[in-house]
Amino acid sequence: MHYMFLIYNCEDRPQHGDQRFEEILTRVNAFADECRRRGAFVAGDPLKPVSTATTVRVRDGKPVLTDGPFAETHEHLGGYYLLNCRDLDEALELAEMVPQAHYGATIEVRPVDHIPGLNHGVA
Amino acid sequence: MSDLASAAVEQVYRQHRTRMLAALVRALGDFELAEDALQEACSQALRKWPRSQVPDDPFAWLLTVARNHALDRLRHARMARAKLPAPPPETTVMSEKQLVDLGDERLSLIFTCCHPALAEDARSALTLQAVAGFTAAQIARTFLVAETALAQRLVRAKRKIRDAGITFEVPADHLLPERLRGVLGVLYLIFTRGYTVPDASLRQEALRLGKLVAALMPDEPEAHGLVALMLLHDSRSAARFTSDGELVLLDDQDRSLWNTGEIAEGMALLDRALRFGSPGPYVLHAVIAALHVQDPVDWSRVAALYAELLAVAPTPVVELNHAVAVAMVDGPEAGLALIDGIAGLDSYHLLHSARADLLRRLDRRPEAVAAYRLAHDLAVSPADRRFLAGRMRSLEAKCHNDSPGAENLR
Numbered sequence A: 001m002h003y004m005f006l007i008y009n010c011e012d013r014p015q016h017g018d019q020r021f022e023e024i025l026t027r028v029n030a031f032a033d034e035c036r037r038r039g040a041f042v043a044g045d046p047l048k049p050v051s052t053a054t055t056v057r058v059r060d061g062k063p064v065l066t067d068g069p070f071a072e073t074h075e076h077l078g079g080y081y082l083l084n085c086r087d088l089d090e091a092l093e094l095a096e097m098v099p100q101a102h103y104g105a106t107i108e109v110r111p112v113d114h115i116p117g118l119n120h121g122v123a
Numbered sequence B: 001m002s003d004l005a006s007a008a009v010e011q012v013y014r015q016h017r018t019r020m021l022a023a024l025v026r027a028l029g030d031f032e033l034a035e036d037a038l039q040e041a042c043s044q045a046l047r048k049w050p051r052s053q054v055p056d057d058p059f060a061w062l063l064t065v066a067r068n069h070a071l072d073r074l075r076h077a078r079m080a081r082a083k084l085p086a087p088p089p090e091t092t093v094m095s096e097k098q099l100v101d102l103g104d105e106r107l108s109l110i111f112t113c114c115h116p117a118l119a120e121d122a123r124s125a126l127t128l129q130a131v132a133g134f135t136a137a138q139i140a141r142t143f144l145v146a147e148t149a150l151a152q153r154l155v156r157a158k159r160k161i162r163d164a165g166i167t168f169e170v171p172a173d174h175l176l177p178e179r180l181r182g183v184l185g186v187l188y189l190i191f192t193r194g195y196t197v198p199d200a201s202l203r204q205e206a207l208r209l210g211k212l213v214a215a216l217m218p219d220e221p222e223a224h225g226l227v228a229l230m231l232l233h234d235s236r237s238a239a240r241f242t243s244d245g246e247l248v249l250l251d252d253q254d255r256s257l258w259n260t261g262e263i264a265e266g267m268a269l270l271d272r273a274l275r276f277g278s279p280g281p282y283v284l285h286a287v288i289a290a291l292h293v294q295d296p297v298d299w300s301r302v303a304a305l306y307a308e309l310l311a312v313a314p315t316p317v318v319e320l321n322h323a324v325a326v327a328m329v330d331g332p333e334a335g336l337a338l339i340d341g342i343a344g345l346d347s348y349h350l351l352h353s354a355r356a357d358l359l360r361r362l363d364r365r366p367e368a369v370a371a372y373r374l375a376h377d378l379a380v381s382p383a384d385r386r387f388l389a390g391r392m393r394s395l396e397a398k399c400h401n402d403s404p405g406a407e408n409l410r
Helices: A021-037 A088-097 A099-103 B002-028 B031-051 B058-081 B096-100 B106-113 B120-131 B136-143 B147-163 B176-195 B201-216 B221-234 B260-274 B281-292 B299-312 B316-330 B332-339 B349-361 B365-378 B382-397
Strands: A002-008 A041-046 A054-059 A062-067 A077-084 A106-111
Touching: A002 A088, A021 A041, A021 A088, A021 A099, A088 A099, A088 A106, A099 A106, B002 B031, B002 B058, B002 B096, B002 B106, B002 B120, B031 B058, B031 B147, B058 B096, B106 B120, B106 B176, B106 B201, B120 B136, B120 B147, B120 B176, B120 B201, B136 B147, B136 B176, B176 B201, B176 B221, B201 B221, B221 B260, B221 B281, B260 B281, B281 B299, B299 B316, B316 B332, B316 B349, B332 B349, B349 B365, B349 B382, B365 B382
Parallel strands: none
Antiparallel strands: A002 A077, A002 A106, A041 A077, A054 A062
């Protein structure tokens, strides 16, 4: 079963050259290796800061663009993993191991849905 | 013949409902589907058994009929959706033989109902419904919520189990200690819900489920500890209320009303749990409960055990109990200082009634009355409220020299 890990509240991640950058990079890579070892890794990426977001809505057939994220909350989506897990228990176990979670991020775990007839998707 | 058959259906259902439901949830991976299928199998049995005869193995008969009914429903649902290529449902559902040979899946059922990914209030409600066979109406009354709200909560939990990939299994070894703690927590919550009312049904159900878990997991001392704890609390239930439903504190209880059978059973279980060494929170709580049925209560041991509990499982309620025990040993001033250092229990009526009691013993009457009033206003159970109102009145009238609010807090 595929699970999407939505990683919130990790906006102030250290940048290349920062003191903790190497340490965190090592941990994040080790986490992906652990996922691969289990055959769970599908994808995972960080997102650029929320200041780069553009929100698109279509109203009366016309696109309405807004600068900024969809929801004005203080917890923003900062990255994701897409993992293939045996069950929710394995997903939650991996979520607990996500390095970002140990630096204050919140991980929302959502199962990927199956839709009959859908001609794409990992599930 | 017909009466005989319906009696047979009822008997199998009453005796094996939880096992059949557990097996069906395991086989079908869907709670609601399993429940509907079991209902359908029972109504088919009521129709068919009188005409033919009661099958040799009614348990297997009901399971097989339920499984096949569920399969039909799955097939229809898939056909109705579209002419889409979909795997035949048989590939995801157990065979009849596998299902009937499944064995006892009740433990899996309990672990699933108490899964930490479910909302906390849904866990106890689902456990009461699926494992204990309570109706939604009964559970709603227990939790003081509207039946529709409770029914929604149950449906949401069942769908999450199906859709989020919550497996129907006893968790893997490395997850077991934490998950078992969760299960025991749900059972104890059910028990304590039942502890504030004279009616015994919730307490008895929690005890029955606790014994089931302990029997199915004989090497888990905490499971035995929880059962011992519940037995030792339950043993005093006949003495905890007067015939008019008024609360009676430990010191004032008629000890001849205590259930000596339950005390002996609890003590024996506790001995067994203690033999495993390094006692966990429930075993420690049970040892404390065992000390409370001694006369006189050894308060310095109680205080020491609460201190031990604070080290392994610190909670504000344990802090409060520790403070009350310390007050019994070192005097009310020492207890009061500890109580006033507790954070996060401001709206807990027992904190204020314990404070009130210590203030009363220190002869700080106006403060004591104010604390009793606060406790009274925060208390939910009518018996607690009447008790606290009585305390308030007698203190206002004159300074009573009565015993402290022991046992410890209730």
